Amino acid sequence: MLRLGILGLGEGRSTMSAALKSEKWELRTICDRNEDLCKQRAKEFDFQLYTTEYQDMIDDPEIDVIGIYTPDHLHATHIKMALQHGKHVVCTKPLLDSLDEAAELLAVSEQTGKKVFVxxxxxxxxxxxxxRADFEKGEIGALVTVEAQYNADHRWFLGKRWSLQESFMWLFGGLSHPVDLVRWYLPDLDEVMGYGMLSPNGAGGGLKNEDTMHVIFKAADGRIARVSGTYSCPIQPTSRESEMTCILRGTEGCSQADYMDLRYAITDKTGEEKLITFEDKLKYYFRFEGKSHHAGEYQNYLEYFADCLESGQTAYPDLKEGIGTIAVLKAMQLSLKTGLPVKIKDLLKDISF
Ligand SMILES: NC(=O)c1ccc[n+]([C@@H]2O[C@H](COP(=O)([O-])OP(=O)(O)OC[C@H]3O[C@@H](n4cnc5c(N)ncnc54)[C@H](O)[C@@H]3O)[C@@H](O)[C@H]2O)c1
Structure with a gap:
């Protein structure tokens, strides 16, 4: 069993549940500088080993891996500290909110031999x-284009103080999900262009950056894709719009994965149309009140990371792939600012891949 320390106990709550339920992980310590929150989580999960000092956790030789769930702008610092103390890292999305520390993180990971999994x-x-499994089986033929979106009424998120800082961007916090899905299928994106705006609701709530965005991509081989996101407006009922959706259009079929309703549809290469729901997994994925938590996905990814560490294989997205996605997000940010298409590789020229 691998021993885990979790930093940041907002979203880290789901990771606590995931680790405590998994046979591949032992939860060793939790950490948040807000002691009341530590106590709340300790009580909720009947797990008493907490600290308010990150340094205590990374100094603990009994911990193999640190899970990082702090605000976006702190990830780079917290990842670096964990690597330098000989820990592997699983860091929530967005991996980083700029490319400023990307080269250094790659170097530290290389020097220490410790892995970063996004x-x-x-x-x-x-x-x-x-x-993904149907795509790999060839059920939709060759991929033609990807359309991914993540629309959510996240005005509740503005209650977190860091969301109102200049450094907070829905471009990174929200669109990192659909952009990662696009890159999962089209890793070699070449160029991006898009438009974004701050909605009246977002501006009224104190947001500083765009909360409404539509962006298109061109891959090096000429295939195209798009993502969209809105974060401060109501959305459709989940039977019509499932917050996050990924559509793959292929030469012989088409598939659509929908988040909230655990729903999947495919027209496969035989022409058969299937609509599948996964009601039996509802309690595994959504363990707490409502559906705004992610314990099931986190348990899946923690177990995948454990398997990879054990077998010596790379867990994807790794640090390099994660930085590639940050470069795409950064290019999107530039395009939103200039109104012009941006070449992604221009942003990576100082980072040795
Ligand atoms: N689906 C997903 O993967 C998903 C979903 C939601 C949030 N997230 C990510 O999780 C991260 C945290 O988001 P959140 O909603 O939990 O925010 P949050 O503000 O609720 O929680 C962050 C916590 O980190 C703590 N913290 C900050 N700096 C610290 C330090 N130096 N030492 C100890 N504790 C520290 C804060 O006290 C706070 O409790 C963000 O990067 C967000 O994008 C991912």
């Missing part, structure tokens, strides 16, 4: 897993 939860959700 917790891109949506890849590990049931409909998305099924879509």
């Amino acid at each position: 917790g891109q939860s949506s890849r590990f959700f049931e409909p998305m897993k099924r879509q």
Whole structure:
């Protein structure tokens, strides 16, 4: 069993549940500088080993892996500290909120031999897993284009102080999900262009950056894709719009994975149309009140990471792939600002891949 320390106990709550339920992980310590939150989690899970000091956790030789669930702008610092203390890292999305520390993180990971795995939860959700398996089996033929979106009424998120800082961007916090899904199928994106705006609701709530965005991509081989996201407006009922959706259009079929309703549909290469729901997995994926938590996906990705560490294989998205996605997000940010198409590789020229 691998021994895990979790930093940040907002979203880290789901990781606690995932680790405590998994046979591949032993939860060793939890950490948040907010002691009341530590106590709340300790009580909720009847798990008493907490600290308010990250340094205590990374100094603990009994911990193999640190799970990082702090605000986006702190990930780079927290990843670096964990690697330098000989820990592997699983870091939630967005891996980083800029490319400033990307080269250094690659170097530290290389020097220490410790792995960074990006917790891109949506890849590990049931409909998305099924879509990937069907794609790999050739059920839709050759991929032509990908359309992914993540629309959610996240005005509740503005209650978190860091969401109102200049550094907080829905471009990174929200669109990192659909952009990762696009890159899962089209890793070699070449160029991006898009438009974004701050909606009246977002501006009224104190947001500083765009909360409404539509972006298109061109891959090096000429295939195209698009993503969209809105974060401060109501959305459709889940029977019509499932917050996160990924559509793959292929030469012989088409598939659609929908998040909220655990729903998957495919027209396969035989022409058969199937609509599949995964009601039996509802309690595994959504363990707490409502559906805004991700314990099931996190358990899936923690177990995948454990298997990879044990077998010496790379867990994807790894640090390099994660930085590639941050470069795409950064290119999107530039395109939103300039109104012009942006070449992604221009942003990576100072980072040795
Ligand atoms: N599906 C997903 O993968 C998913 C979903 C939601 C959030 N997230 C990510 O999780 C991260 C955290 O989001 P959240 O909603 O939990 O935010 P949050 O503000 O609720 O929680 C962050 C916690 O980190 C703690 N913290 C900050 N700096 C610290 C430090 N130096 N030492 C100890 N504790 C520290 C804060 O006290 C806070 O409790 C974000 O990066 C977000 O994008 C991922």
